[in-house]
Amino acid sequence: MSKILMLLLAFLLADAVAAGAAAGTPAAAGPAVSSFTLSNGLEVVVVQDHRAPVVTHMVWYKVGAADETPGKSGLAHFLEHLMFKGTTKNPGSAFEADVAEIGGQENAFTASDYTGFYERVPREHLKEMMALEADRMTGLVLSDDVVKPELQVVLEEQYMRIANNPAARLSEQMDAALYLNHPYGRPVIGWRHEIETLDRDDALAFYRRFYSPNNAIVVVAGDVTPDEVKTDAEATYGKVADRAPTNLRQRPMEPQPEGPRTVTLADPRVEEPSVSREYLVPSETTAKSGESEALEVLANVLGSGENCRLYRKLVVEQGIALNAGATYSGTAVDYAEFGVYGMPKPGVSLSQIETGIDAVIDAVADHGITADELDRAKTRLVADAVYAEDNQATLARWYGAALATGQTVDQVRNWPERIRAVTPDAVQQAARIWLDRRRSVTGYLVQSLQAKESHS
Amino acid sequence: MNATARNSASATAWRRVAAHGVAAAAVAVTLAATALPARATTIQRVTSAGGIEAWLVQEPAVPLIAVDFAFEGGSAQDPEGKGGTANLAASLLDEGAGDLDSKAFTDRLERNAIEMSFYAGHDSLNGAMRTLTQNRDEAFDLLRLALTAPRFDSADVELNRAQIMAMLRKATTSPSDIASRRWWETAFAGHPYGRPVSGSLETVPQITAEDLKTYTHRVLARQNLRIAVVGDIDPATLKPLLDRVFGGLPVKPELTPVADVVPQALGREIDVRLDVPQTVIDFGGPGIARKDPDFMAAYLVNHILGSGSSDSRLYRDVREKRGLVYSVSNNLLWLDHAAIFIGGTATRANRAGETVALIEKKIRQFADDGPTAAELAEAKNYIKSSFALSLDTSGKIASLLVQLQRDRLGIDYFQKRAAMIDAVTLADARRVSKRLFGNGLMVTSVGEPEGVASADASAGQASPGRPARPPAALPIPGNSELR
Numbered sequence: 001m002s003k004i005l006m007l008l009l010a011f012l013l014a015d016a017v018a019a020g021a022a023a024g025t026p027a028a029a030g031p032a033v034s035s036f037t038l039s040n041g042l043e044v045v046v047v048q049d050h051r052a053p054v055v056t057h058m059v060w061y062k063v064g065a066a067d068e069t070p071g072k073s074g075l076a077h078f079l080e081h082l083m084f085k086g087t088t089k090n091p092g093s094a095f096e097a098d099v100a101e102i103g104g105q106e107n108a109f110t111a112s113d114y115t116g117f118y119e120r121v122p123r124e125h126l127k128e129m130m131a132l133e134a135d136r137m138t139g140l141v142l143s144d145d146v147v148k149p150e151l152q153v154v155l156e157e158q159y160m161r162i163a164n165n166p167a168a169r170l171s172e173q174m175d176a177a178l179y180l181n182h183p184y185g186r187p188v189i190g191w192r193h194e195i196e197t198l199d200r201d202d203a204l205a206f207y208r209r210f211y212s213p214n215n216a217i218v219v220v221a222g223d224v225t226p227d228e229v230k231t232d233a234e235a236t237y238g239k240v241a242d243r244a245p246t247n248l249r250q251r252p253m254e255p256q257p258e259g260p261r262t263v264t265l266a267d268p269r270v271e272e273p274s275v276s277r278e279y280l281v282p283s284e285t286t287a288k289s290g291e292s293e294a295l296e297v298l299a300n301v302l303g304s305g306e307n308c309r310l311y312r313k314l315v316v317e318q319g320i321a322l323n324a325g326a327t328y329s330g331t332a333v334d335y336a337e338f339g340v341y342g343m344p345k346p347g348v349s350l351s352q353i354e355t356g357i358d359a360v361i362d363a364v365a366d367h368g369i370t371a372d373e374l375d376r377a378k379t380r381l382v383a384d385a386v387y388a389e390d391n392q393a394t395l396a397r398w399y400g401a402a403l404a405t406g407q408t409v410d411q412v413r414n415w416p417e418r419i420r421a422v423t424p425d426a427v428q429q430a431a432r433i434w435l436d437r438r439r440s441v442t443g444y445l446v447q448s449l450q451a452k453e454s455h456s
Numbered sequence: 457m458n459a460t461a462r463n464s465a466s467a468t469a470w471r472r473v474a475a476h477g478v479a480a481a482a483v484a485v486t487l488a489a490t491a492l493p494a495r496a497t498t499i500q501r502v503t504s505a506g507g508i509e510a511w512l513v514q515e516p517a518v519p520l521i522a523v524d525f526a527f528e529g530g531s532a533q534d535p536e537g538k539g540g541t542a543n544l545a546a547s548l549l550d551e552g553a554g555d556l557d558s559k560a561f562t563d564r565l566e567r568n569a570i571e572m573s574f575y576a577g578h579d580s581l582n583g584a585m586r587t588l589t590q591n592r593d594e595a596f597d598l599l600r601l602a603l604t605a606p607r608f609d610s611a612d613v614e615l616n617r618a619q620i621m622a623m624l625r626k627a628t629t630s631p632s633d634i635a636s637r638r639w640w641e642t643a644f645a646g647h648p649y650g651r652p653v654s655g656s657l658e659t660v661p662q663i664t665a666e667d668l669k670t671y672t673h674r675v676l677a678r679q680n681l682r683i684a685v686v687g688d689i690d691p692a693t694l695k696p697l698l699d700r701v702f703g704g705l706p707v708k709p710e711l712t713p714v715a716d717v718v719p720q721a722l723g724r725e726i727d728v729r730l731d732v733p734q735t736v737i738d739f740g741g742p743g744i745a746r747k748d749p750d751f752m753a754a755y756l757v758n759h760i761l762g763s764g765s766s767d768s769r770l771y772r773d774v775r776e777k778r779g780l781v782y783s784v785s786n787n788l789l790w791l792d793h794a795a796i797f798i799g800g801t802a803t804r805a806n807r808a809g810e811t812v813a814l815i816e817k818k819i820r821q822f823a824d825d826g827p828t829a830a831e832l833a834e835a836k837n838y839i840k841s842s843f844a845l846s847l848d849t850s851g852k853i854a855s856l857l858v859q860l861q862r863d864r865l866g867i868d869y870f871q872k873r874a875a876m877i878d879a880v881t882l883a884d885a886r887r888v889s890k891r892l893f894g895n896g897l898m899v900t901s902v903g904e905p906e907g908v909a910s911a912d913a914s915a916g917q918a919s920p921g922r923p924a925r926p927p928a929a930l931p932i933p934g935n936s937e938l939r
Contacts, residue, residue, distance in 0.1 A: 051517050054845055084766070096766045103841025120845055153781030159734035160782055160802055164631060267730065269629035272622050295508065306562040316559070322615075322622050345618060349700030375920065377569055385590055389518045391849045 015181050031389055033399065034226045034410050040242045042215025045399050045409060049392040054223030056396045057129045058118040059137075062217070063210035064183045065190070066112040066251060066333070067348040069398040072189015072202055077110040078154055079203045083117065084108070085146045087139035095132050112184055113333045114404035120393060123223045125263070130218075131238040137211055140204075147200040155196065158189050167274075167445055170265035174443040177261045178278050181252045184335060184356040203389075212244035213237055221396035221444060230351045249333060256278065260437040266448035267425065272322075275350040276341035277357070277442040281333035281434045287404040292330045293418045294426040295434065296337060299328035301369050302360065303340060308377075309364070310340065314356045320348045324357070333405045338434060350444050359437050368428035382416045410445035478683045497681050499705075499867055502877040504698040510683035511857045511867060514690055515850065519589040521687035523599070524854035526580040526862055528792070529675035531655075532648035532714045541656015542576035542675070544616060545668045549574040549583070551612040553601035558612045561598070568596045578649055579714075579792040580862065581675055584851065589688045592697075600701040603676055608665045617660060624657050630636035631736035631902040632800075638726050639738045640797065642938070643719035649794055666802075674678065678702060684857030686850040716793045718742050722896040725812070727905060732867050735808040735903030739815060740798030742894055744888070746790040746863050753880045754852065755788060756835045760827045761819065762786025762799055767834065772819050774801065780811045797892065808909020812899055823894035826886030843873075920933035 016346035018144040032048040068075045086092045099106045104121035119129045163167045171185045179185030189195070197244060218237065220229050284292040303310045303326020324342040340361070388394045402412045411418075500512045534541040550565070550572045552558040565572055572595075583603075587595035606616040627633035637652055644650035653661070681702060686695055719742050744754040762770045764785030774784045786799030803811045827835070847853050860869055 051515060052848075054571075054846070054848070093766050100765065100767045100838050103838050103843070103845055105842070105845060120848070122841070122845070149777065149779030153782055156734065156780070156803060157782040159647075159804060164736075164802075165734045257882070271625040271629055305566045307559065307566055312559075322619050343622065380566060380569050383588055386518065386520060387586065389522060390522075393848060401730055 001376055005365050010199060015164065018350075030385070030413060031395060033077075033409055033413055036226070036230060038213065038238050038239065040240060041212075041218045041246075042233070042237050043218065043403065044229065044237075045219045045232050045403065046224060046226045047392065047395050047399060048224065049221055050227075051222050052222050053123045054120065055123045055126050055220060055224055056118060056120045056218050056221045056393045057126060057133070058116055058221075058396050058400050059133045059191045060217040060219065060400040061115045061211055062113070062215050062404050063115055063206075064111050064113045065186055065249070066190040067210065067249065068183070068186070070183075071194060072206075073186045074154065074158075074188075074421070075193040075198055075202055075206050075313050076115055077189055078151065078195070078198050079112045079206050080108050080115050080117075081154060082142055082147060082203050083136060083140060085142055086151070087136050087138070087141055089135050089139055090132060091141070095136065098128065098132065100155045103295050105208070106237060107298075110188055111401075112188055114399075114401065116400060116404075118393075118396070124137075125226060126222075126229070127232040127236065130232055131379040133218075134236040137213065137216070137237070138243065140207055140211075142200050142201055142204060147203065151198060152193070152265070154189070155192070156193060158192055161189060163192070164188070166220050166265060166270050169175075169267075170263065170443045170445050173263045173265060174276070174353065174441045175277055177263050177442045178337065179255060180257070183251055184332075198333065198394070203365060207241070210243050210244060210248065214242040215244040215248065217400060219396045219400040219403075220391040221399075222313065232395055254335065257439045258280040261335050263441060264444040264446060268447050268448055270445055270447040272343060273350055274341060274445045275357075275442065276339060276445075277354075277440050279338040279440045281336050281338045281439070282330075283334065283336035283405070284330040284363075284402070284411070285333055286335065287330070290422065290426055292336075292378060292428065293422050294430040295336075296326065296330065296381060297374065297377045297422045298364070298417065298427050298430050298435075299326045299338065300367075300380060301373045302326040302364065304377075304380070309360050309373075310342070310357065314342055314353065318356060320345055320356060321353055324353075331401045331405050331407075348447070354442065361431060364428065365431040368424050370456075371424065374422070374427065378419055378422070381419045385416050406431050459545055467678040473770050478588045479639055484507050494550070496867075499870070500691060502685075502694055502698070504695040504703070506699040506703040507701045508678065508681075508698040509681070510559065510685050510694065512689070512691060512694060512849075513686045513853055513857070514688075515686060516688045518604050519688050520848035521587050521589060521592060521689050521852065522703075522854045523585040523596075523683070523685050524583070524851070524858045525681060525683040526582045526858050527675050527677070527709070528580050528680035528862070529709055529711050530577045530580045530651040532793075533671065533675060533712055534648070534651065534659075534805050535667065536654070537659060538655075538667055539651045539659035540620065540653070541663050541667050541671050542581060544613070544620060544660065545575040545606075545671050546576040546581055546661055546817055547616045547620065548612055549602045549666065549672075550604050550627075552607040552609055552617065553598075554605040554607075556601065557607065557609060561601070565595070568594050568872060570598060572599065576653055577643055578653060578888045581667065582858070584855070586851065589749075592689070594634065597655050597699045600704070603701065604704045606672060607835050611667070613665055615873050617663070620654060621657065622658055624660065629730065630656075631730055631732050631734075631802075633769050633900045634730065634738045635738040635800070635900045636729060638902075639740060639898065642721045642724065642900070643740070643796070644717060644794070645720060647717045647794075648714060648716060649791065666855060673706075677706045679707055680709045680711065681705070682754065682858050682861035684723075684854040684861070686854040686857070714793050719794065722899045723899050725748075726898075726900045728900065728902040729904060730902050733804065734802050734891075735777055735901050735905040736800070736802045737808065737812060737899065737901045738798060738800045739812075739897045739899045740796055741792065741893075743788050743795035743797045745795045745841045746894055748795075750884070750891065752876050752894050753884045756787045756832065756839060756877070756880055757822075757885050757889045757892060758786060758797060759835045759839060760831045761822050761889075767838070769818060770799070770801075770815065771900060774811065774814055778814070780814070782817070787803065802909060805904045805924055808903065808905030812901065812905075813907075816897060816899075819893050820896065822880055822890075823890050826882075826889040829882050832880070832882055832885050836880070840874050878918075 035045045038045050044162055067074045088095050099119055102121055104119050106119040108117045120128055176185045281295055282291055309444040314324040321342045322345055327339040332338045340357050342357055344353050502512045503509045531542045541797050552561045568591040572585045585599050641650045722741055744750050762768055770784045774780050781801045781803045784795055784801035789796050
């Protein structure tokens with residue numbers, strides 16, 4: 001499709017949507033998105049963005065920390081690091097050198113459900129990037145010379161992200177307490193004592209088990225057409241034989257939660273105490289129709305911006321908190337977490353904050369939200385989808401994460417419509433059903449006056 | 457302030473840091489280009505009837521508009537003993553203006569999904585506004601109010617002050633904040649650059665509403681203003697909006713002169729004791745000014761030494777070969793009255809001494825020998841072609857266009873840039889490596905390092921050295937890495 005026709009269509013669609021939308025609701029045509037599957041099982045998604053001759057190429061493996069064997073926590077992430085150590089065909093840092101030579105950006109990331117690799121390059125280099133990623137899908141070569149120093153790098157990363165940061169340590173402990181049985185309780189970076197034992201054989205076994213075209217999704221966002229992407233994908237990824245069995249995700253599920261849990265982390269370095277709570281709630285993938293969208297709106301009404309209920313009540317009206325808010329992160333295979341938090345003003349106790357948060361949640365559960373609040377939340381959320389279009393990497397990540405956790409292209413595309421369909425009743429129901437203390441862990445971050453024992 | 461929100465970076469582990477903490481300073485833009493994407497090559501100079509100039513990149517593909525601007529005059533203008541004035545004022549500009557109090561003002565923003573943010577740096581007060589095209593007029597109108605009639609209501613002043621004080625208290629036990637603050641206050645002792653932008657626990661309580669008004673009155677003016685607009689708007693529409701937003705400001709600012717300064721204390725190592733398992737290290741020295749003829753050579757050799765990617769020397773030697781650190785990088789920063797290079801890394805206590813010694817050795821070697829011809833060629837290639845790729849959002853383009861104006865680089869800069877890079881010879885690069893990196897380092901380390909000369913083992917006092925710029929990334933739904 002020509003660029004001009006695309007734009008024309010975009011405007012037409014924008015007008016059509018605007019006409020049908022509530023007042024003040026942004027109109028979004030959304031990007032042109034298509035997908036296809038190669039004969040070896042690799043799924044490919046193409047998001048068109050013709051503003052600049054640039055392309056973002058991502059490979060998502062449907063494997064993450066939640067798929068690790070017990071005792072080997074941190075392995076998914078460790079392997080992600082080792083994926084840059086070279087293949088027979090592209091030894092050493094040849095991959096990175098190739099990307100650097102054309103001015104490209106590359107990096108990789110690991111979460112509980114997926115591991116991703118990406119390159120952002122001039123559009124004419126897309127096929128080359130596909131060939132490099134296809135090569136390392138099965139061609140990784142590892143020796144102890146590179147594995148051992150990289151393990152030390154990962155241990156430094158654990159220090160930086162977690163050990164040096166009391167709030168991150170509390171967050172880890174809360175996850176572990178929230179999940180009684182499911183591996184989401186495991187930190188993505190791993191438990192330090194288990195990271196320390198990981199080796200080359202662990203990494204290669206994990207690699208052979210999970211890295212395969214039929215366990216991966218390729219997302220290409222940028223100045224490309226689906227046809228050219230398909231031709232290039234077949235010529236590169238299409239040559240890789242699938243090797244992973246399907247339906248790999250056999251994870252132990254959570255029992256019915258029976259009671260609230262609490263975790264207190266005390267550290268001499270905590271200058272500002274805070275309280276936060278996580279509720280075990282459905283993810284976008286596991287939720288019944290409309291439920292995840294209602295949780296999204298609920299998080300917005302309760303806890304986003306200066307006029308959300310928590311901030312207005314605790315920070316502005318009661319003047320007991322310096323900050324308060326709520327979050328819902330629904331992109332997950334099995335479960336998601338709904339979070340609320342507050343930071344007291346000096347002299348105010350954490351229990352006062354917690355009582356205040358509870359009162360705000362109870363009010364929504366008992367009386368629901370107003371039509372005006374609903375309208376504002378929808379406007380904000382739908383606008384987010386338009387703002388996301390300004391960044392092709394954001395779009396690529398959105399589609400990649402959604403598909404890697406079991407959603408479909410249509411679900412992502414229809415997200416604004418799904419948000420628009422949320423009713424006040426659904427939001428109240430979501431608060432009633434899911435913001436139940438028995439489903440939660442509350443974390444207290446407090447200052448201890450006692451120096452803690454040495455870490456080493 | 458989102459201290460306990462769970463969808464944070466800690467839930468995802470990355471191979472490399474996405475954004476290095478130390479680099480969160482004045483200029484974090486890459487400044488070199490060959491071919492730019494079509495949209496950024498066509499920068500239009502738009503001048504309103506009232507004489508307000510903006511650089512515009514028109515891009516109608518997505519129905520949104522990004523406006524970035526900067527007023528010369530940041531925390532270096534803070535009155536003596538009232539450090540943090542510019543920062544507190546910036547935090548309050550979106551908290552009520554004209555006849556709209558804080559609640560009404562933020563309500564209007566939220567109801568229309570308009571994003572507005574302000575932040576102070578050492579040299580400037582910067583602002584950014586993002587709006588959907590359909591809410592354009594409302595957005596520009598709210599921006600006009602924020603800049604021309606800020607209220608500074610006492611309840612808002614006190615709340616923002618309390619939030620800043622909480623952040624400053626937190627910083628007293630944050631190793632990276634302490635390392636950075638000690639570096640800056642030592643390098644720029646006695647100069648406004650040595651004072652943290654956000655002030656300190658001693659100075660922030662001293663700031664009055666009158667101080668805030670005085671500051672905005674002195675700084676928010678037209679002569680010291682630079683504007684960039686990117687997105688779904690044409691020059692004819694933009695011109696009257698420029699007059700509407702900025703036309704009511706006084707013509708001339710009342711700025712206190714700031715002296716040029718060179719960072720001090722090279723060769724010193726400052727060691728702050730803090731009970732953390734990982735020692736955080738900052739290192740740096742005098743840089744090369746933006747207008748210096750050697751700047752481009754300096755930019756290239758700094759990339760070769762410390763870009764933080766696998767093609768840089770420090771990354772290869774300190775991370776890849778020895779596994780000492782997760783990240784190590786070095787950045788060139790240029791302020792209006794000083795230039796520095798500053799790098800950072802972190803390592804376990806019992807390797808801290810070894811790591812500092814290795815970095816010093818590698819930098820000294822690089823100063824002596826300079827880059828190889830192959831390294832220089834690769835760096836030129838990268839610096840030329842990476843620029844277009846780094847400009848992937850309207851906001852990033854707008855922010856860069858403001859910086860180019862602040863640096864007095866012409867609107868034709870993009871066209872001239874490749875030739876400037878190509879003109880750097882191997883002899884230039886070697887000479888400039890020596891000039892830039894041959895003077896020794898000033899190092900701060902915070903933790904319980906072993907093997908680091910303990911020249912100064914005082915505990916960290918409050919306040920971070922540099923404020924982090926508010927995150928530029930727009931929130932997107934359902935995209936948390938949390939799972």
